[in-house]
Amino acid sequence: MPRKLRSIPGAAAALALGALAVTLSLIPAPAAAEQSVEKAIEQYRQDLQGGNPAELWEARGEDIWNTPRGPKHVSFKSCDLGLGPGVVKGAYAELPRYFPDAGRVLDLESRLVWCMVNQQGFTHAEATKITFGKGAHKRSDLEALAAYVVAQSDGVKMNVSLADPHVRDMYAVGEKMFFYRAGTHDFACATCHGSDGKRIRLQDLPNLTKKADAQKAYTTWPAYRVSQGEVRTFQWRLHDCLRQQRFPDLIYGSDASIALTTYLAARANGAAYAGPGMKR
Amino acid sequence: MIPRISSGARIAGATVLVAAAAAILYGCAGAPANDDSASLEARTIAMMKESFKAHGQAGLDRLDQDDTQRVCSRYSTTPPPAAVAKKIEAENLAKVRYPADGKLMGDWKKGEKIAQQGRGMQFSDDPSKPAGANCYACHQLAPQELSYGTMGPSLYKFGKTRGYTEENRRYVWAKVYDAEAFSACTNMPRFGERHILTDEQIRDVVALLMDPNSPVNH
Numbered sequence: 232m233p234r235k236l237r238s239i240p241g242a243a244a245a246l247a248l249g250a251l252a253v254t255l256s257l258i259p260a261p262a263a264a265e266q267s268v269e270k271a272i273e274q275y276r277q278d279l280q281g282g283n284p285a286e287l288w289e290a291r292g293e294d295i296w297n298t299p300r301g302p303k304h305v306s307f308k309s310c311d312l313g314l315g316p317g318v319v320k321g322a323y324a325e326l327p328r329y330f331p332d333a334g335r336v337l338d339l340e341s342r343l344v345w346c347m348v349n350q351q352g353f354t355h356a357e358a359t360k361i362t363f364g365k366g367a368h369k370r371s372d373l374e375a376l377a378a379y380v381v382a383q384s385d386g387v388k389m390n391v392s393l394a395d396p397h398v399r400d401m402y403a404v405g406e407k408m409f410f411y412r413a414g415t416h417d418f419a420c421a422t423c424h425g426s427d428g429k430r431i432r433l434q435d436l437p438n439l440t441k442k443a444d445a446q447k448a449y450t451t452w453p454a455y456r457v458s459q460g461e462v463r464t465f466q467w468r469l470h471d472c473l474r475q476q477r478f479p480d481l482i483y484g485s486d487a488s489i490a491l492t493t494y495l496a497a498r499a500n501g502a503a504y505a506g507p508g509m510k511r
Numbered sequence: 512m513i514p515r516i517s518s519g520a521r522i523a524g525a526t527v528l529v530a531a532a533a534a535i536l537y538g539c540a541g542a543p544a545n546d547d548s549a550s551l552e553a554r555t556i557a558m559m560k561e562s563f564k565a566h567g568q569a570g571l572d573r574l575d576q577d578d579t580q581r582v583c584s585r586y587s588t589t590p591p592p593a594a595v596a597k598k599i600e601a602e603n604l605a606k607v608r609y610p611a612d613g614k615l616m617g618d619w620k621k622g623e624k625i626a627q628q629g630r631g632m633q634f635s636d637d638p639s640k641p642a643g644a645n646c647y648a649c650h651q652l653a654p655q656e657l658s659y660g661t662m663g664p665s666l667y668k669f670g671k672t673r674g675y676t677e678e679n680r681r682y683v684w685a686k687v688y689d690a691e692a693f694s695a696c697t698n699m700p701r702f703g704e705r706h707i708l709t710d711e712q713i714r715d716v717v718a719l720l721m722d723p724n725s726p727v728n729h
Contacts, residue, residue: 407555410587412580414573415632415707416700417691421587423662431648431660440588473563477632479573480566487562490555 275457285378285455285507288462292379295372301351310346312339312380323384324504327493329397336401338492340466341484343376362483363467366460377453377464384504389450391497398493401486405494408487409439414477420491423472434511442498449499451508458511465492566634579603583696596695603691607684608703610710615680615717622719623726625712626652632707642707644687644716649699652719653726662698670721671728683717 296307296319312322313330327338333345340362347358364371393399412419423431424439437444453464469488470481481488559574576584579599582591591599609615628643630636646652649662673679686693688703702708708716719725 403551404555404558407551408559410584411555411559411576412584412587413576414569415705417580417583417705418700419584419587422698425587429660429662431662432658433660436662474633474635477569477573479563479569479571480634482562482564485562486558490558 283455283507283509284460285382285453285462285509288375288378288455289382289507290379291370292372292375292377295376296379301347301353303350303352305351307343307346307376309350310343312342319380319383321384321387323381324387324389325391327391327398327401327489327496329395335486336395336397336489336493338465338484338489338496339377339380340373340464341489343373343380344484359483363463363470364461374453374462374464374467378462378507381453381504381506385506387504389446389496389499389502389504391493391500393497398497401490401493402497404487405490405492408491409494416477418476420472420476423475439495439498445495445498446502449495450502450505451510453506454508454510456510462507463510568632568636568638569634579691579695583691586696591696599695600692603689603695603701603704604685604693606704607688607692609681609684610714615677615684615714616721617711617714617716617718619715619718619722619725619727621712622715622717623653625708625716626719627656641709641712644702644708644712646716646719654729655726666720666727668728670723670725675721675723680717680721683720684713687713687716 299306308317310316311330311332312319313325313328314320314322323339326342327336329336330342330345332349333342335341337345344355344358347353348355359373361369361371362373364374391398393402409420410425412422419425421440423429423436424444427438427441429436429438437448439445439448449465452468453462455461456463466481466483466488469491470483473481556574560571563571563574565571579602582595582599585591586595590596625644626646629645629648630640631642631644636642646666647656647659649660651659651661651665651667654667669683670679682693686699687708689701690697690699691701691704700707702716703710703713719727722728
């Protein structure tokens, strides 16, 4: 591991993770479950003394970032996230943005895929083979890379520029999508995230049409999901909400995913980025 | 890579009808778009169509809107104007079907299970298993269940306070069958009209609310 973890020793963290996963899976009734999950996470935070298991993903991501890879044996040091090749510090706070070399507005994840394909020589299928990991045997490089990159924007104010017409357009489409009701249940994002103080079962729903809620939500993703023992990215968050929305399967890095991300990221402008977060 | 299609091609790909309808109904809502709202709606739909893939039971047709969904997409945070609401409610009321045998009440115990079950209609769900309604996601019902959401009003003691009348049973049937018939652009799904629940299941859910022995009424 090239970079020293900020607070938790890897082995201890891994043990803690295993223990928590067991605790969570043994909880019986829904109501009791929600409450004890809250408690379990609180306890967990205390055990980690302010640390976040996402640091393990950050360290792995940093490794991947610096290692020459793919058929062309090129590292991410030649990948331009918008602030110049290899520049990571503060880059996430200005994404999504328009990339002339790609001819598209890209979010962090689609930009990572672009670099893998266009600089490292992977096929698109190879680059996106594991977008969301599952345990030690199915780890996603993209989740690790995202954790590493976003952590270098910790404390940086969100500043997604709408000066470029391509970005403005994606913002407008994203906003339209947010209110687009369809599917078997007539749900739009706004159905679950359009009013104050509501919850589904016991889960609080942020009102993402309000700036303060949008800022709080966006700046805490990607996040370590305690219940899944994985770092999840913003693409994952959208993918999973759209599943609950009864929509079909959102394609990773698709234009619609970037449009929604542009809308939510730009609405978070002005707030200090604070990820990777930690979520239930 | 995801194929790139120019904005021009996207506009052409969407139906003229959608664009025309949107042109009439939309004002410029202050979105930072540099073009008019009709083409924005058309482009949004075209972009969605190329950004999702069919998975399990969720095909791309899930992205197509019926009239109610199309109109209600404009009124997510503000209620629709009275004339619009009246039209949506009338259209949906016309879609409500009552059971052929006239039997509106089933088994509240089964209804409680349906109200608890959140699975159903997602691409990750097994389509051979009956869908749940997850009423508890949005409503308080039986007092024993503490894990209830607050998107809809509490339905605790619904039958007891409203009265165990045939008229009220018919109302609950119709409300669960097609919620839009009574409150346009509600956030409540249309369980019968959209084929989420079967008649048999709706019957059991009506019993959960309207059977004097149901825990909802205790």
